[in-house]
Structure formats: structure tokens, C-alpha cells
Amino acid sequence: xxxxxxxxxxxxxxxxxxxxxxxxxxxxxxxxxxxxxxxxxxxxxxxxxxxxxxxxxxxxxxxxxxxxxxxxxxxxxxxxxxxxxxxxxxxxxxxxxxxxxxxxxxxxxxxxxxxxxxxxxxxxxxxxxxxxxxxxxxxxxxxxxxxxxxxxxxxxxxxxxxxxxxxxxxxxxxxxxxxxxxxxxxxxxxxxxxxxxxxxxxxxxxxxxxxxxxxxxxxxxxxxxxxxxxxxxxxxxxxxxxxxxxxxxxxxxxxxxxxxxxxxxxxxxxxxxxxxxxxxxxxxxxxxxxxxxxxxxxxxxxxxxxxxxxxxxxxxxxxxxxxxxxxxxxxxxxxxxxxxxxxxxxxxxxxxxxxxxxxxxxxxxxxxxxxxxxxxxxxxxxxxxxxxxxxxxxxxxxxxxxxxxxxxxxxxxxxxxxxxxxxxxxxxxxxxxxxxxxxxxxxxxxxxxxxxxxxxxxxxxxxxxxxxxxxxxxxxxxxxxxxxxxxxxxxxxxxxxxxxxxxxxxxxxxxxxxxxxxxxxxxxxxxxxxxxxxxxxxxxxxx
Numbered sequence: 001x002x003x004x005x006x007x008x009x010x011x012x013x014x015x016x017x018x019x020x021x022x023x024x025x026x027x028x029x030x031x032x033x034x035x036x037x038x039x040x041x042x043x044x045x046x047x048x049x050x051x052x053x054x055x056x057x058x059x060x061x062x063x064x065x066x067x068x069x070x071x072x073x074x075x076x077x078x079x080x081x082x083x084x085x086x087x088x089x090x091x092x093x094x095x096x097x098x099x100x101x102x103x104x105x106x107x108x109x110x111x112x113x114x115x116x117x118x119x120x121x122x123x124x125x126x127x128x129x130x131x132x133x134x135x136x137x138x139x140x141x142x143x144x145x146x147x148x149x150x151x152x153x154x155x156x157x158x159x160x161x162x163x164x165x166x167x168x169x170x171x172x173x174x175x176x177x178x179x180x181x182x183x184x185x186x187x188x189x190x191x192x193x194x195x196x197x198x199x200x201x202x203x204x205x206x207x208x209x210x211x212x213x214x215x216x217x218x219x220x221x222x223x224x225x226x227x228x229x230x231x232x233x234x235x236x237x238x239x240x241x242x243x244x245x246x247x248x249x250x251x252x253x254x255x256x257x258x259x260x261x262x263x264x265x266x267x268x269x270x271x272x273x274x275x276x277x278x279x280x281x282x283x284x285x286x287x288x289x290x291x292x293x294x295x296x297x298x299x300x301x302x303x304x305x306x307x308x309x310x311x312x313x314x315x316x317x318x319x320x321x322x323x324x325x326x327x328x329x330x331x332x333x334x335x336x337x338x339x340x341x342x343x344x345x346x347x348x349x350x351x352x353x354x355x356x357x358x359x360x361x362x363x364x365x366x367x368x369x370x371x372x373x374x375x376x377x378x379x380x381x382x383x384x385x386x387x388x389x390x391x392x393x394x395x396x397x398x399x400x401x402x403x404x405x406x407x408x409x410x411x412x413x414x415x416x417x418x419x420x421x422x423x424x425x426x427x428x429x430x431x432x433x434x435x436x437x438x439x440x441x442x443x444x445x446x447x448x449x450x451x452x453x454x455x456x457x458x459x460x461x462x463x464x465x466x467x468x469x470x471x472x473x474x475x476x477x478x479x480x481x482x483x484x485x486x487x488x489x490x491x492x493x494x495x496x497x498x499x500x501x502x503x504x505x506x507x508x509x510x511x512x513x514x515x516x517x518x519x520x521x522x523x524x525x526x527x528x529x530x531x532x533x534x535x536x537x538x539x540x541x542x543x
Contacts, residue, residue: 002028002520005047009056009491014063014466014480016459024061025051026487029520033483056491059514060458063466063479064092064148064488065442069226069257069291069423072096073103073152076144077128080532083147087516087524088509089442090497091424092488093149093538095473098425099123099228099257100157100197105182106132107162115316116161119201122301122358122400125428134186138537146535148518149488151475153193153226154186156214157203168205168313176213184217190539192473193223195257196246198230198239201315204308204342208242212249219251223540224287224472226255232298232405233263233343240274244281244288255472258298258425259290259414262405263348271410275417282419289472291421292414294444296406297503299357299427299435302392302399308342310334315397322393332385349405351376351384355503356391358400358431364391369433372401400429402503412455421469422461436506440499443510447498458494474540487520 006024011034025033025047035044067086073096075082086094096102101123107113117127131137134154141150159182163175171179183194194215197203206214215225225247229239240256247254256278261271281288303315310331311318321327335346345354351372359368367375376387391399414420424441427434442465449455456464470479477485490513497512509527516524518534 003047003051004054004520005051006054006056006061006489006491009059009061011481012060012062012459012462013482014462016463019060019459024481024489026520029486031481031483031485031487034481054491054515059491059493061481062462062490063481064490064516064518065090065465066093066469066475066479067091067424067442068095068421068469068473069098069425070094070096071098071101071124071427073101073124074128075125075428076141076146076150080145080147083532083535084529085439085509086148087529088511088513088527089440090490090492090513090516091148091442092490092516092518092523093151093475093478095151095153095192097153097155097191098195098226100155100195100200100203102153102155102158102195103128104131104134104137105159105162107165112161112165115165116158118396118398119303119315121360121398122303122429123427125430134182134191135189138189138539141537145533146537147523147529147532148535149478149538150535151192151473151538153195154183154191156183156194156196156211157200159183159214160202160206164202166202166311166313166315168202168308171210179214180216183215187217187221187223187540190541191223192475192538192540193226194218195226197228198242199228199232200304201308201311202313204230205313208245208249211246215250215252221540222252223474224253224255225250226257228257230341231343232260233266233345233348234338235341235343236261236266236270237273237277240277244277244286247288248286253287254289256288256290258423259292259420260298260406261410262298262343262345262403265348267407268409271413275413289419289421290414290417291423292411293423293425293437293441294411294415294449295435295437295441296408296411297355297402297404297435298406299400299402299425299437301397302388302401303397305345305354305388306392307334307337307339307344309339319393319397322389328386328389331389332383335385345403345405346385349403351388353404355402355404356399357402357433357435358429360395360398360430364395367391368431400427400431402435415449415455420464421472422464432507434506436499436501436503439501439506439508440510443497443499443512446494451494475538487517489517491515
């Protein structure tokens with residue numbers, strides 16, 4: 001039996017309580033005893049003689065960080081390197097399957113499956129074929145080496161694509177039954193929640209009643225619905241109202257993903273109106289929370305900038321039309337319209353704040369790192385819209401973007417909510433210029449929000465990255481330094497924990513994690529991966 005005793009550290013329990021000096025005793029995977037200096041020390045002398053001593057002199061000892069919003073669904077199937085980026089930040093548990101995207105279910109029709117893979121690639125990365133159902137996905141994850149703990153949701157967008165492709169027609173009774181069965185199957189097999197991406201195709205065609213029917217199995221499992229709302233710009237307040245209503249109809253908790261207000265005209269105003277809606281729902285007994293990432297830019301697929309009216313239920317056909325003169329003209333005209341039920345960032349944000357961050361073809365690498373408006377001008381396109389149409393057509397939709405859409409005041413407002421969780425929202429498009437949040441979101445909270453701007457106390461920041469997200473996703477016995485909990489533990493000097501990733505140079509590992517334990521095993525030490533098989537594939541029912 002492996003025995004470890006972490007000594008001389010300043011312990012943050014993860015619950016937001018004041019830190020204390022003490023020792024943490026670990027046997028195999030589990031924290032067996034927490035000793036406070038000067039208090040009960042029964043058995044400590046024997047433990048000290050038997051256990052390997054880990055000296056955390058002067059350093060913080062915290063639970064491992066938990067990132068409940070990452071699009072790394074496919075990454076474990078391509079090896080364990082994906083874990084380095086997270087372990088360097090102290091992330092010991094992650095949750096995949098966000099924003100309505102999940103690796104499964106896969107459409108039975110091969111052509112529709114390929115269409116889905118192409119659509120999802122700018123968010124989750126290149127497809128891994130051969131796994132079709134949630135049960136198969138979980139069984140496959142069980143057999144892989146995992147560098148950190150891995151939990152998964154089922155995406156209702158992927159479910160809809162599996163049932164009816166990108167069609168904008170209403171669900172038939174049979175289609176709705178099939179969609180609901182997919183949700184039920186995933187929850188039964190341990191999904192920690194269901195995610196929705198109402199902004200994305202084809203979910204943007206769903207009504208509140210559609211969600212109430214599709215997600216009906218959620219009520220008995222009491223798992224959260226994690227939602228990328230319909231609009232984060234002009235329609236943000238109405239979109240928050242919509243998801244609160246969905247949660248009420250389904251009878252499930254609601255987590256508003258990457259809660260923010262986009263578009264300069266909305267800054268410092270609309271976020272407060274939306275929070276009032278959340279607070280009112282909470283007063284009435286509804287379980288509504290949110291999460292955020294600490295950056296002013298967001299990251300997604302360029303296809304999200306295509307008006308659903310132009311897509312008209314067929315993304316492949318829309319991309320083909322963008323290769324014709326008539327289609328480009330129609331697309332450009334569609335970008336000039338303010339829609340009641342869809343945020344047109346071409347108007348509310350502008351192409352001069354949309355950065356191309358990832359493409360599929362080598363010939364288009366020259367556009368990466370440029371704003372859309374700059375690329376259009378530099379390469380002689382007659383308009384920004386014409387360039388976007390050409391690029392989407394040429395890339396078959398596989399273009400990732402970063403949109404500089406938020407202001408720091410609004411981010412701080414969300415950050416200070418007692419029920420907001422810290423996330424990264426990392427996407428996995430193949431690119432040399434990912435969003436810096438992939439490499440630095442969690443250390444940035446410690447460096448900037450705690451050490452530099454004093455927005456949080458250290459214990460508040462730790463709570464938002466440990467026990468709070470663990471409770472939100474029902475991740476059992478993680479997120480706290482407490483007896484009986486799994487030994488996911490970080491040791492670091494808060495003054496030394498740094499993020500280095502920037503929008504200009506994003507591919508830079510964080511530094512400062514002296515030691516990171518996952519399930520009682522040393523996974524990361526002083527900038528190096530020690531063991532790439534410490535993690536577990538988690539299910540909602542895990543104890």
C-alpha cells in the first residue's frame with residue numbers, strides 16, 4: 001500500500017474556508033487523514049515513520065482543479081499528450097461533451113456522419129471513427145491510459161444530428177422518441193450531464209417544447225443541463241430567460257456556459273439584466289448557476305457566423321452555394337440583417353474583431369492570426385463577407401475563430417457571483433494558434449484575479465476551481481481536501497503559479513505547479529509529466 005504524508009504546507013480545503021497549516025496523509029488513492037498543526041496528532045508518529053514524506057514547505061496545498069468545460073472529447077484516443085497542458089495548470093479532472101457537441105451518438109448514415117464530423121472539427125478536432133454510441137464511448141475510455149480524470153456529458157446537438165441531420169423541419173414523434181432515448185441511454189451509462197448548444201445548428205431550430213420533450217429523462221437523474229445559450233449579444237437576456245424556462249419545464253438544474261455579454265453596445269448593461277433573471281429564478285427555488293473563463297475573447301467555429309436563414313437546414317448545401325457568385329451575394333446580404341432570434345456578430349461586433357485561429361488546408365495557413373477584415377483587404381476580396389464565404393467554401397466549414405467580444409468589467413461581474421465556476425472552454429481545432437485559455441485559464445485566475453487585482457481571496461478562487469464545479473457536476477469525492485476524498489492534490493507557491501499563453505503566443509505551458517497528484521499518484525512535477533496513466537474515466541454514479 002502506497003503511503004504519502006504531505007507536510008509543512010498551507011492547506012486550502014476547497015470549500016472556501018480559511019487556510020491552515022497542517023499535514024495530509026494519503027493511502028493509495030484516498031486522503032485518509034488531515035492533521036491541523038497543534039491539534040489532534042493521534043497516530044501521526046507512526047504514519048511519519050511508515051509514509052513517504054512530501055515536503056510542501058511554505059507552499060499551498062489545494063485540491064486538484066476541475067475544468068467542467070473543455071472540448072477534449074476525442075483527445076484521449078490520440079494519446080496522452082493532451083494531459084500535459086492541463087496538468088501544468090493543476091487541472092486533475094475535466095468534463096467533455098459541452099455546448100451540444102459530443103463524440104457520440106454518430107448518425108447511422110455514413111454521409112451524414114461525415115457531415116457531422118466536418119461540422120464539429122473546428123470545436124472538438126479531427127474525428128475518431130469506429131465508436132457510435134455512448135456506451136461504446138465509455139467502454140473505450142475505460143481501456144485507455146488517461147493522464148487525468150475524465151468525465152463526459154452527452155450533447156443534445158449531436159443527438160439531434162444523429163436523429164435528423166441538420167434539417168430545420170420539426171421533430172416527428174418517432175424522431176423525438178429516438179432523441180430522448182439517446183439522452184436516457186447516456187445518463188443511464190454515467191453521463192454527468194447533458195449539454196446544449198442552442199446557438200449552433202441544428203439546435204437553433206429547436207423550441208422550448210422540443211427541449212422539454214427531448215430532455216425529459218434528465219429529471220429523474222438530477223443532472224445539470226449545461227447550455228450555450230441562443231444568443232450572447234443583443235438577444236442575451238431573452239436567451240437566458242429561455243434556458244431558465246427549459247430548466248423549469250424539464251425539472252433539471254441549469255448551468256449557463258461561458259456566461260457573457262457580447263457586442264460593444266451591450267457591455268456593462270445587459271449582463272446585469274440577465275443576472276437579475278438568474279437571481280429571481282434562484283429565489284424561486286430553481287437551481288441555476290453559470291461559469292466563465294477569464295479572457296475578453298471567445299473561441300468557436302466560423303460557421304457560427306452564418307445566419308441560420310441562409311443555411312436553411314442544409315449546411316453542406318449552404319457551403320456549396322458560397323462557391324457561386326449568386327451564393328456569395330445572397331450570403332453577404334444575409335449578413336446585413338438584424339435577426340430577432342439570432343445574434344448577427346457581423347453587425348454587433350464587426351469583422352475587425354474576428355480573428356482566424358485555425359484552418360484545415362495548408363494553403364490557407366496564411367490567414368491564421370489575422371482579423372477577417374485585414375485578411376479580406378490584404379488578399380483583394382471585394383468585401384469581408386465575400387472573403388468569409390470563399391474561406392468557408394474552400395475549407396468545407398473547417399475554420400476556427402477567436403472573437404474579441406467581451407469587456408473586463410462584465411467578466412468581473414460574473415466572476416464575483418458566488419455561484420460562478422471557472423472554466424477554460426478550450427477547443428481543439430488543429431492550429432498553432434489556439435485560444436490562450438487552453439494553456440492558461442486556471443493559473444491566470446491565481447496570478448491576475450488573486451495576486452494582482454485582488455478580485456478574490458485565494459480561498460475563494462480555489463473554491464471556484466474545485467469543490468464548486470465538483471458539486472455542480474456531481475463528481476463524487478473530489479474537489480476537497482477531506483478524509484475519504486480522492487487524493488487529487490496540487491502543491492504550489494501562489495506567487496509562482498503563472499500563465500504564459502497570450503493571444504499572440506498562445507502555445508506556452510503554465511509554470512509553477514511544484515507537484516500534482518492524481519488519485520494519489522505523482523502525475524506532474526516541476527514542469528514535467530511523471531506518469532501519464534494516473535487518471536480515471538468517471539461516471540456520474542462513481543463513489
